[in-house]
Amino acid sequence: MNTQEQAIRYLEEHIPELADAAIKQAYWLALATGSSVLERVNDSLVEVFPDGSHKIIKPLPAQTPTKPGQRLSIA
Numbered sequence: 001m002n003t004q005e006q007a008i009r010y011l012e013e014h015i016p017e018l019a020d021a022a023i024k025q026a027y028w029l030a031l032a033t034g035s036s037v038l039e040r041v042n043d044s045l046v047e048v049f050p051d052g053s054h055k056i057i058k059p060l061p062a063q064t065p066t067k068p069g070q071r072l073s074i075a
Contacts, residue, residue, distance in 0.1 A: 016068075 001009075011018075030037050031050045038047055038057070045057040066072065 027037055027039075031048070034050055036047050036049045038045060040046070040060060040063075041054075043060050043062065045060055047055045047057055049055070064072070
């Protein structure tokens, strides 16, 4: 296996960690620039504002329990 293939394999193995870091960075960057963000809190969609206040937008259905690597079909 050449160096380029090793680098690609290494990056592919770390996609979940990289995605998690990117989501957290985008969340905090949005708040830092004065924008609000939406997030799930318990079973509600909540808008979070830069000053730390929250506004409940609407209730959400229960989450579907999954396991890492599990594939779901959407009908």
